[in-house]
Amino acid sequence: MRHPSTSTWIWITRTARRLAPAAALVLTAFSAMAQEVLFDSKQLTGSNEYTTRIEGPAVNAAGDLFVANIKMSDVPAADADKKGGAIGRMKSGTTQSEMFGQPLLDGGIGNGIRFDLQGRMYVADFQNHRIHVFEPGSNTPKPYFSAPPDAGTLVFNQPNDLAIARDGTLYASDPKRDGTGRIWKITRGADGKVTGTIMKSTSARPQGKTNGLDLSPDNKTLYVSESRFPHPGQPTVKAAVYAYRIDGTKLADEKKLMKFDVGDVDGLRTDTDGRIFVARPDAGEIAILVPPGSPGSAHAPVRTAGPAPTNLTFGGADGRDVYVTQADPANRFIERFRTDRPGREPCLQPGVPDCRPIAP
Numbered sequence: 001m002r003h004p005s006t007s008t009w010i011w012i013t014r015t016a017r018r019l020a021p022a023a024a025l026v027l028t029a030f031s032a033m034a035q036e037v038l039f040d041s042k043q044l045t046g047s048n049e050y051t052t053r054i055e056g057p058a059v060n061a062a063g064d065l066f067v068a069n070i071k072m073s074d075v076p077a078a079d080a081d082k083k084g085g086a087i088g089r090m091k092s093g094t095t096q097s098e099m100f101g102q103p104l105l106d107g108g109i110g111n112g113i114r115f116d117l118q119g120r121m122y123v124a125d126f127q128n129h130r131i132h133v134f135e136p137g138s139n140t141p142k143p144y145f146s147a148p149p150d151a152g153t154l155v156f157n158q159p160n161d162l163a164i165a166r167d168g169t170l171y172a173s174d175p176k177r178d179g180t181g182r183i184w185k186i187t188r189g190a191d192g193k194v195t196g197t198i199m200k201s202t203s204a205r206p207q208g209k210t211n212g213l214d215l216s217p218d219n220k221t222l223y224v225s226e227s228r229f230p231h232p233g234q235p236t237v238k239a240a241v242y243a244y245r246i247d248g249t250k251l252a253d254e255k256k257l258m259k260f261d262v263g264d265v266d267g268l269r270t271d272t273d274g275r276i277f278v279a280r281p282d283a284g285e286i287a288i289l290v291p292p293g294s295p296g297s298a299h300a301p302v303r304t305a306g307p308a309p310t311n312l313t314f315g316g317a318d319g320r321d322v323y324v325t326q327a328d329p330a331n332r333f334i335e336r337f338r339t340d341r342p343g344r345e346p347c348l349q350p351g352v353p354d355c356r357p358i359a360p
Contacts, residue, residue, distance in 0.1 A: 041286070041324060041337035043305045049097045050088060050332045054325045055267070056161070057334070058113040058121070059315030061349045063092030065323055066121065067334065068110030070099050085109055087123065087134075090334065097334075101139025104132055108141075112161035112267070112311075116168045117348060124172060126158035131172065131186070145170075145186050145194045157181070161267055161311070163213045163222065166348060171199075171222060173210040179229030179237060181210030183222070185249055201244070203254035208237055212267035212311065216274055216291070217344050222246055223257070223276050223291070225265040239265040241278060243291055258289055267311030269322075271296065271341045277322065279309040286312060286324065296341070305335040314343020 053069045060066065070088030085104045088097035104110055108125035110132075115121050119136035122144060130146035147156040156174055163171040168188060175181035186196040201207055208226035215222055221243055228239040239260040244251035263282035270276055274294030278287040285301040286309060306326035315321050319342030324335045 056113040057313040124159040129156035319346030
């Protein structure tokens with residue numbers, strides 16, 4: 001066996017010293033990952049910054065979290081928890097919300113919020129049967145799409161949640177008080193004209209009280225939660241989550257992914273592995289569903305810090321922070337937990353090419 005020369009030993013020693021800091025960083029990173037606590041939700045913000053209608057969280061490219069409906073200082077205390085109309089922003093790295101820009105037009109009340117690739121923020125306004133848009137760099141809402149009661153058969157009942165595809169197509173849930181609902185598909189043409197179409201389900205089953213919705217990572221499947229609804233004199237319709245293949249303006253191949261015999265459902269989001277995270281207000285948890293064909297792995301529900309989670313979104317530097325809106329009348333706040341995969345939404349930020357699942 002040939003022994004290394006003195007000069008070779010010097011090179012090896014110097015190289016080892018040079019690589020030591022990098023090796024230490026790698027070991028530290030692996031150690032941090034090993035020690036990271038996942039799926040453990042904790043209260044993040046102070047209590048009662050928002051009204052009881054706290055809803056619709058979404059994160060922009062800067063990492064700021066936007067939520068409806070923050071309390072407005074000029075609203076009398078007696079009405080503060082009954083009115084909405086203003087969007088709150090929690091800047092990245094902080095734990096306190098501030099009012100963002102102007103309240104929604106005409107006394108509107110926001111619900112679902114989404115961002116597109118160009119940085120536009122869309123807000124569903126159930127009070128005024130419309131969707132608002134905040135253009136990039138602006139804090140003033142503008143009308144985007146409206147279907148008021150005088151628009152013939154094209155009427156928004158109460159646009160609730162939103163989902164957005166990579167090409168900017170919006171999907172809006174539109175429940176009715178009688179427990180029925182539908183889904184809208186809203187597009188913007190090259191000329192800037194915005195049109196909306198009520199999507200027709202190919203299933204013989206009438207849609208129930210449509211609520212939360214999101215897309216699969218490949219944008220081909222729409223997932224919809226339908227809330228529990230008591231029909232007078234009839235059995236209560238139980239909460240469930242459905243999957244539809246998007247076929248133009250049709251909702252095809254309906255599949256019931258999960259029925260919840262107890263409790264309700266609200267907002268939902270998907271991650272890059274195709275798993276569906278569903279807020280369950282009555283159960284005080286975020287359920288995690290794995291649709292057929294999804295590479296995602298099953299996981300137990302996440303217990304929330306409060307009893308009434310209404311909606312959620314993904315954010316953070318790596319897309320693995322899950323922010324949850326908590327609407328307990330006695331204590332409203334935003335909570336957060338870490339997950340093991342990024343959400344689909346962070347993939348809709350500039351510079352990210354797609355939402356393919358990442359390797360284990």
